[in-house]
Amino acid sequence: MKNSSRFEFSLLGVVLLFASWFVVSKFVSSDLVFPGPEKVLSHSYRLLVEGKLLGPVGLTFLRAFFGMGLALLAGTVLGFLMGLSDRIYLLLQPLNMAIRSVPIVSWLSTVILAWGIGWRGVVFIVFVSLLPIVTFNVCEGVRVVDKKLVEMAKVYSLAKWKIFKAIYMGSVWPFLLSSLKLSIGSMWKVAIVAEYLIGETGLGVQIMQAKFYVNTTEVFSYTLVAVVFGLVLEALFSLLWERGSFEVHS
Amino acid sequence: MKCILELEGILKNYGELPVLGGIDLRIFESDAVAIVGQSGCGKTTLLRIIANLEKPDSGVINRFYSRLGFVFQEDRLIPWYSVRKNLELVCDDERKIQRTVQQVGLAGFEHYKPSQLSGGMRQRLNLARALIVEPELLLLDEPFRSLDTPTKVKLINDLSILLENINISYVLVTHDMREALSLAKRVYVMRGRPAKFVHHIELKKKMDFFDPSFLQLEKTILSHMEDTGALQ
Numbered sequence: 001m002k003n004s005s006r007f008e009f010s011l012l013g014v015v016l017l018f019a020s021w022f023v024v025s026k027f028v029s030s031d032l033v034f035p036g037p038e039k040v041l042s043h044s045y046r047l048l049v050e051g052k053l054l055g056p057v058g059l060t061f062l063r064a065f066f067g068m069g070l071a072l073l074a075g076t077v078l079g080f081l082m083g084l085s086d087r088i089y090l091l092l093q094p095l096n097m098a099i100r101s102v103p104i105v106s107w108l109s110t111v112i113l114a115w116g117i118g119w120r121g122v123v124f125i126v127f128v129s130l131l132p133i134v135t136f137n138v139c140e141g142v143r144v145v146d147k148k149l150v151e152m153a154k155v156y157s158l159a160k161w162k163i164f165k166a167i168y169m170g171s172v173w174p175f176l177l178s179s180l181k182l183s184i185g186s187m188w189k190v191a192i193v194a195e196y197l198i199g200e201t202g203l204g205v206q207i208m209q210a211k212f213y214v215n216t217t218e219v220f221s222y223t224l225v226a227v228v229f230g231l232v233l234e235a236l237f238s239l240l241w242e243r244g245s246f247e248v249h250s
Numbered sequence: 251m252k253c254i255l256e257l258e259g260i261l262k263n264y265g266e267l268p269v270l271g272g273i274d275l276r277i278f279e280s281d282a283v284a285i286v287g288q289s290g291c292g293k294t295t296l297l298r299i300i301a302n303l304e305k306p307d308s309g310v311i312n313r314f315y316s317r318l319g320f321v322f323q324e325d326r327l328i329p330w331y332s333v334r335k336n337l338e339l340v341c342d343d344e345r346k347i348q349r350t351v352q353q354v355g356l357a358g359f360e361h362y363k364p365s366q367l368s369g370g371m372r373q374r375l376n377l378a379r380a381l382i383v384e385p386e387l388l389l390l391d392e393p394f395r396s397l398d399t400p401t402k403v404k405l406i407n408d409l410s411i412l413l414e415n416i417n418i419s420y421v422l423v424t425h426d427m428r429e430a431l432s433l434a435k436r437v438y439v440m441r442g443r444p445a446k447f448v449h450h451i452e453l454k455k456k457m458d459f460f461d462p463s464f465l466q467l468e469k470t471i472l473s474h475m476e477d478t479g480a481l482q
Contacts, residue, residue, distance in 0.1 A: 152320070167328065
């Protein structure tokens with residue numbers, strides 16, 4: 001399909017989404033239950049003008065990004081260790097699987113008791129939610145390293161750091177990018193849920209307060225902003241993905 | 251002449267399967283040795299033992315060289331690195347990189363990745379990587395196996411001239427007589443299960459495909475290679 005046709009179809013998809021939303025809201029005919037897009041958009045604009053939008057978005061983004069950064073660092077180290085050693089893999093895999101299966105709400109009591117209400121708990125929940133994804137992906141990347149390349153490196157007596165950089169990192173890189181892509185999609189949603197439950201400020205708290213005052217239009221406005229911001233982040237990352245793969249692998 | 255590699259009584263089994271049954275070999279400075287034998291007879295295993303990628307079950311190996319080059323059967327190039335970066339991995343000297351790229355006929359392709367090169371060009375890069383470390387001993391493991399005949403003939407000719415000029419010792423393993431007779435001055439025939447050297451030929455010079463005695467020598471070597479014990 002031509003690029004221009006793809007763009008036209010994507011645009012048509014967005015129009016279809018808003019049209020369906022509009023039809024459903026007219027069918028429900030209650031702003032309290034399901035406000036229409038025109039109301040949500042105008043309310044979002046008002047929040048933006050009043051300065052109630054960008055602040056919470058920025059705070060949520062910082063927490064989500066910080067949590068993801070920590071997960072990337074720790075997950076890369078753990079993934080490498082698990083990928084390189086079968087013993088460490090067998091030792092840590094049950095823990096990794098357990099962390100992956102624990103629901104977010106199960107962390108709440110621990111987090112609240114440890115840090116109380118606030119940003120640290122949100123960062124921690126983003127971290128533990130993303131850690132298993134990164135660890136698993138990096139571990140897989142290490143395990144599929146071409147042993148023949150490692151053998152070649154041995155013949156030429158390459159320094160360990162060169163083997164790590166040229167062979168292991170090169171092999172792990174696509175897996176790391178893939179986990180980064182998955183993480184960017186998840187971190188945003190996890191951060192908002194965590195803020196909703198134990199946050200002091202941020203988008204999640206704004207949604208929680210709007211829900212508390214039964215202001216469904218405001219809940220929808222913040223949700224719309226969250227969705228748009230999440231999509232923008234993913235699109236930005238996709239651009240970096242293409243450029244990043246090229247730079248590292250050239 | 252100085253000996254740079256000495257193998258004595260090399261034995262190797264893979265579990266119950268005997269592979270090498272007492273290999274003795276000496277490689278000297280500026281030596282050009284080919285080891286021929288049917289596929290699966292243990293030629294690659296012998297090269298891997300020489301390169302210290304595998305340990306023999308018994309036997310003595312004395313290495314008197316410090317730098318080794320290995321042209322693998324598969325190119326073993328870093329797929330995400332360009333031609334230049336593949337060479338930079340083993341050599342920091344910019345002038346050497348430029349010179350070697352010229353020598354193997356890859357000038358102008360320095361920024362290409364292995365996947366963008368033909369099979370012949372990838373093997374040239376494989377060879378360049380082995381030569382750029384200025385090895386005292388070069389091991390060539392059926393380097394032309396996956397190439398079509400015209401590319402193979404061209405590469406054999408180029409390699410023959412190149413190796414003559416740089417004057418290093420090399421050991422080529424192959425099942426192809428043309429490769430062996432074109433590139434080596436000593437040809438060892440490997441046969442049996444476990445494999446041993448059953449015959450060896452000293453040539454006064456490397457041979458040309460069109461040399462009248464080429465066919466006769468090929469026939470002699472083939473008669474020594476005939477063996478039903480080799481793995482197919």
